Amino acid sequence: MKLILLGAPGAGKGTQAEIISKKLNIPTISTGNILRSAVRNGTPVGLKAKAYMDAGALVPDEVIIGVIGERLQEADAQNGYILDGVPRTIAQAEALENAGIQFDAVVSIEVPDAEIEQRMTGRRTCPACGATYHIVANPPKQEGICDLCGEALGQRKDDQPETVKSRLVTYHEQTEPLKGFYAQRGLLKVVDVRGSVEEVNAAIMKVLGE
Numbered sequence: 001m002k003l004i005l006l007g008a009p010g011a012g013k014g015t016q017a018e019i020i021s022k023k024l025n026i027p028t029i030s031t032g033n034i035l036r037s038a039v040r041n042g043t044p045v046g047l048k049a050k051a052y053m054d055a056g057a058l059v060p061d062e063v064i065i066g067v068i069g070e071r072l073q074e075a076d077a078q079n080g081y082i083l084d085g086v087p088r089t090i091a092q093a094e095a096l097e098n099a100g101i102q103f104d105a106v107v108s109i110e111v112p113d114a115e116i117e118q119r120m121t122g123r124r125t126c127p128a129c130g131a132t133y134h135i136v137a138n139p140p141k142q143e144g145i146c147d148l149c150g151e152a153l154g155q156r157k158d159d160q161p162e163t164v165k166s167r168l169v170t171y172h173e174q175t176e177p178l179k180g181f182y183a184q185r186g187l188l189k190v191v192d193v194r195g196s197v198e199e200v201n202a203a204i205m206k207v208l209g210e
Helices: 013-024 031-041 044-054 061-072 090-098 113-121 161-175 178-184 197-207
Strands: 002-006 028-030 081-084 105-109 123-125 132-134 188-191
Touching: 002 013, 002 178, 013 028, 013 081, 013 197, 028 031, 028 061, 031 044, 031 061, 044 061, 061 090, 090 178, 105 178, 105 197, 113 123, 113 161, 178 188, 188 197
Parallel strands: 002 081, 002 105, 028 081, 105 188
Antiparallel strands: 123 132
């Protein structure tokens, strides 16, 4: 099973990818991780990526697709994979297609913006031990204090309201058009379920026929 998970930041793609990966015994291939790994291992494409990263520039699509192509040759990806973080744009989707990288399904996890804003702006993180909380869904025992180590909790820049709004705008402008792109190819599966992580996962497995 070769999958792409689509969805706005905070829609729960990472959590679902982890569960699907275990259930189907296929790796989740995160663009960020494989870029760092290719740079660390000094592969030809990794060295190209490093030159852009060292210059503080965005790594171009063709280099990212090259890194993904390298990673998909590895043994653990031969039975399938979940791509996380790519494609983010139509140009990247076309580049994947041109590189001969095929998919069985593209799952779009639909969550309204208002709910995403509530989820993300309510997150609190412990700077000392990395534990995460949510002021509504998973509050600490004592407000503003980490249960595990007693440090004061903070809000990551990514979770601040103005950052969340800006990331959602970027998603709607650049990434959401991918739904139409993959719908035309008969690959799009939409999951529009409110509920627990388990309920959302059950809906995903159902549309995948698993």
